[in-house]
Amino acid sequence: MTGRVIVITSGKGGVGKTTTSANIGTALAKNGYKVVLIDTDLGLRNLDLLLGLENRIVYTIVDVIEERCKLKQALVKDKKNPNLSLLAAAQTRDKTAVNAEQLKDICDKLKEKNDFVLVDCPAGIEQGFQNAVAGASEAIVVTTPEMSAIRDADRIIGLLNTKEDINSTKLLLNRVRPNLIKSNEMMSVDDVVGILEIPLLGIIPEDTGIITSTNKGEPIVNDENALAGKAYRNVAQRILGEEVPFLNLDEPKGFMAKLKNAISKLKVKV
Amino acid sequence: MGLFSDIYNTVARFFRPQEEQGEEASKSVATNRLKLVLMQDRTNLTPKILEQMRSELIDLLSRYVELDKELLELNFEQEGDQVALMLSIPVIRAKDEDEIEAAIQAHKEALLEETIDSDETDEDTEDESEDDSDEDDEIEDDGEGEEISEETEEIEASEGTEIKPKKRKKKSNVSTPDEMNSTSQENEITEQTEEEANL
Numbered sequence: 001m002t003g004r005v006i007v008i009t010s011g012k013g014g015v016g017k018t019t020t021s022a023n024i025g026t027a028l029a030k031n032g033y034k035v036v037l038i039d040t041d042l043g044l045r046n047l048d049l050l051l052g053l054e055n056r057i058v059y060t061i062v063d064v065i066e067e068r069c070k071l072k073q074a075l076v077k078d079k080k081n082p083n084l085s086l087l088a089a090a091q092t093r094d095k096t097a098v099n100a101e102q103l104k105d106i107c108d109k110l111k112e113k114n115d116f117v118l119v120d121c122p123a124g125i126e127q128g129f130q131n132a133v134a135g136a137s138e139a140i141v142v143t144t145p146e147m148s149a150i151r152d153a154d155r156i157i158g159l160l161n162t163k164e165d166i167n168s169t170k171l172l173l174n175r176v177r178p179n180l181i182k183s184n185e186m187m188s189v190d191d192v193v194g195i196l197e198i199p200l201l202g203i204i205p206e207d208t209g210i211i212t213s214t215n216k217g218e219p220i221v222n223d224e225n226a227l228a229g230k231a232y233r234n235v236a237q238r239i240l241g242e243e244v245p246f247l248n249l250d251e252p253k254g255f256m257a258k259l260k261n262a263i264s265k266l267k268v269k270v
Numbered sequence: 271m272g273l274f275s276d277i278y279n280t281v282a283r284f285f286r287p288q289e290e291q292g293e294e295a296s297k298s299v300a301t302n303r304l305k306l307v308l309m310q311d312r313t314n315l316t317p318k319i320l321e322q323m324r325s326e327l328i329d330l331l332s333r334y335v336e337l338d339k340e341l342l343e344l345n346f347e348q349e350g351d352q353v354a355l356m357l358s359i360p361v362i363r364a365k366d367e368d369e370i371e372a373a374i375q376a377h378k379e380a381l382l383e384e385t386i387d388s389d390e391t392d393e394d395t396e397d398e399s400e401d402d403s404d405e406d407d408e409i410e411d412d413g414e415g416e417e418i419s420e421e422t423e424e425i426e427a428s429e430g431t432e433i434k435p436k437k438r439k440k441k442s443n444v445s446t447p448d449e450m451n452s453t454s455q456e457n458e459i460t461e462q463t464e465e466e467a468n469l
Binding site for chain 1: 295296297298300301303304305307308311312
């Protein structure tokens, strides 16, 4: 078996790389695929928290590289889903503890026994980024519809284009707020895609449920009712090669919003 | 009456579609700013290269029209969906055919000389991309600059960024800093051109 190694990157911090990694990983595992998540954010690990696995980490990626344990020993299995496991980052070391060659080696080993290896990349364009992309053949660039995030994403896309091993780079637009787009206060999906000029993999709406899901250490894809959860499940389906239409985010949800919408439509007709 | 209209306005505003409420759509401001900044990020047009482009353009255009070099502007601007390179050239006057002819001739010979130059001394051409300050120094050093007003010198310096090997040569040759001058051996021609230009 040769699995796919996908790096999840963004350039800018705080746009949702780790949330995206946790959710796509969980969704793929729920579909029955064997998935390993690698946290490469050495010194600033968080993927364990989002998965609720922080108390079960014994060995980290640095222990594997420095041969204090076997690769298999360092993989932490998810509580609910045995298909999903995590290779955690070391919290007490920095990015220089690992080099690109070593990370590529780990990815190569992991993809032999897994369908997907998802690499959660740290923010920035330095060593940490170079390490994270080393073993990957596909990339997901996460951005939000904000200028600074888009600019950094553009830089990352440029860098990914120079990597010969990366043969697919796709965009995941996170924290989209349809009401702001409607009022022309936020760049639309088309605006962002038009600027970055890479294929769109998914649109994730801003969802307060993300906060509670992080609090609980339970990815939002497990919440059947959450819109963001549904959007992430759709992303997973697209990664698996299915054609899933993008969510229609325009529908107002609350009663007041519906009323307001209905009346404003009436007024236009009059 | 006032109370009722207040209430009416408040209620009306609530039901109005949101896009009518905002003043200038801030997203289009963001999109335009972003396009510009990405254009600069993506290309490697550093200020230094832009300056070189500017001086080369001045050089080219000066053959045909007399420009106000100080006021010439070269900027990136947003034109609808596209990013455009905007060149604003204040023209003092158009040159007549003879002047243009002479200037083109001078330029051709300058190019020719440059080729010979670079054939002879490779180092000279390699130095081409080096800083301008060096250049200014040399002009001052050649003793010719004493009687020239600072203004003229500045013009020459900015003009000269493009064709350095020739300037370098000037050190040994007699030269007069003037608008069309960028060669050493064509002094006579260029001086003449300047005279004509001043008429």
